[in-house]
Amino acid sequence: MSKPNYSGTYHMMDADNMDAYLAALALCAPDKALPHQSLRLWLLKFPPCLFSDINFALRKIVCLLKPTKEITHDPATGAMKIRTLTTFKNFNMDFTIGKEFTEDLGPVDGRTCQTTVSWEGDKLVCVQRGEKEGRGWTHWLEGDKLHLEMRVQGVIAKQVFKKAD
Secondary structure: OOOOOOOEEEEEEEEEOHHHHHHHHOOOOOOOOOOOHHHHHHHOOOOOOOOOOHHHHHHHHHHHOOOEEEEEEEOOOOEEEEEEEOOOOOEEEEEEOOOOEEEEEHHHHOEEEEEEEEEEOOEEEEEEEOOOOOEEEEEEEEOOEEEEEEEEOOEEEEEEEEEOO
16 A cells, blocks of 8 residues: 655644644753844843743743744655745755655654654654654645654644645
8 A cells, every 4th residue: 555645735723732732842952052042032031030931931932933844756766845935934844755864853843863764654754863852743634634743751632724726
């Protein structure tokens, strides 16, 4: 049975539990630089009592974003490129399904991890080994919708994207 082709452009329609997921991820861990330095400098202009948790402010901004995913997938070779585009920050992920690689999550949370994306049936399952336990995601297609379930330390967030015409 052939695997589905994920190629296309998808726009986010819905998201669930993102704030809790980002908190568990410890977005911008205290010992790491904020992924967007101009935001860090802007937040530092405020009195400490206003933003005692820059992590909190950044999570709120990230939760307002409506990303677009551009996916290029070659089912014959397993090569895949996922571009996550927002007005705040873009993230690129290039990999071959089934092959472990070092993923630079600097734009996301300042970390690197060992990542493997594999097929489980028609779903793409990503395991990210690094500082955070149980980190990874699962992508699957249902009609013109792309589903994304993200996991870290037992917290699950979900996003649903609709394929562009």
